[in-house]
Amino acid sequence: MDIRNITSEPPVIEDDKYLEEIYELQKSLMQGYIGKIEKDLPSYPISINSEKGQLVLKDFSARVIEETAEGYESTSEAIKIADKYGWNMDNISLEDFDMLLNHLQNSNEEQADAFAFFVELMLYANIQPEDIYEYAKKKIVPSTEAVSSYNLNILFNIGYHLQNRSTDIVAHRYLFPLLSDSIMESNGLNSKEISHVNSYIPGFKNMNPNLHEIEDHLLWRVAYHLNIGRNFLKNKTWKQTQELTDIVRYQEQVVLAFINYCGYLQMMGFKPDTFYVLFYKKHMVNEFRQKSNY
Secondary structure (H helix, E strand, O other): OHHHOOOOOOOOOHHHEEEEEEHHHHHHHOOEEEOOEEOOOOOOOOOOOOOOHHHHHHHHHHHHHHHHHHHHHHHHHHHHHHHHOOOOHHOOOHHHHHHHHHHHHHHHHHHHHHHHHHHHHHOOOOOOHHHHHHHHHHHOOHHHHOOOOOOOHHHHHHHHHHHHOOOOHHHHOOOOOOOOHHHHHOOOHHHHHHHHHHHOOOOEEEEEEEEEHHHHHHHHHHHHHHHHHHHHOOOOOOOOOOOOOOHHHHHHHHHHHHHHHHHHHHHHOOHHHHHHHHHHHHHHHHHHHHHOOO
């Protein structure tokens, strides 16, 4: 079972509180893991100064990086298919179309996994949505551009501008469709099937070779801040003496990594509402796997 099998619609989210709802979904899922499926997984939040706590934080940072890397590999395979057709996907064969759908499904699904691990990392580090908003308000957004209220859409926009500081904006100005309604229709999908595919493949549908070339750089900024954060976690089992962690600076690096990741998602074509639908579908898959002891 995977996200293609989920046809149910997520609940309507009011006031764009997608991040808050994702937190709640992930909290409910974690209750099925903590002390059960993952017997050594502790409750959250964790003591950041403890050896065990720091091992958990490092582990979840690594899980985020692993999922984004797997997603990048799948996007690379989709790009190879586009290169084969000179980015004119109207001429794609049915066999390659099926392969393209599989690669794009996987690249999208890996982002849902990465986001879930990000939320779990932040729960263990005692970082709530309001803490993310407060950091963005005080440390990133200039006072001259003050925002009245913060939500996931604002974080996507802030992250987008953070990522633009170190990338060539031209790379994502002229995009070509990897997947569109007309491409799906020409390969035999009806309107209902097209709508369903769009629900689990909201991202990576419009790309170009240059955008994919800088994709790994965008993800490096996420990994960079996660690893700088890891560097604040000094307590190791082999050390004779232990050091107190600068918890605020650690949390700030995790938040910076997350906001940069939100910017990456926006550059790859995701929007908060469409990403939430994708996340919800993967949540339903994981919930099914828990209940069925998959």
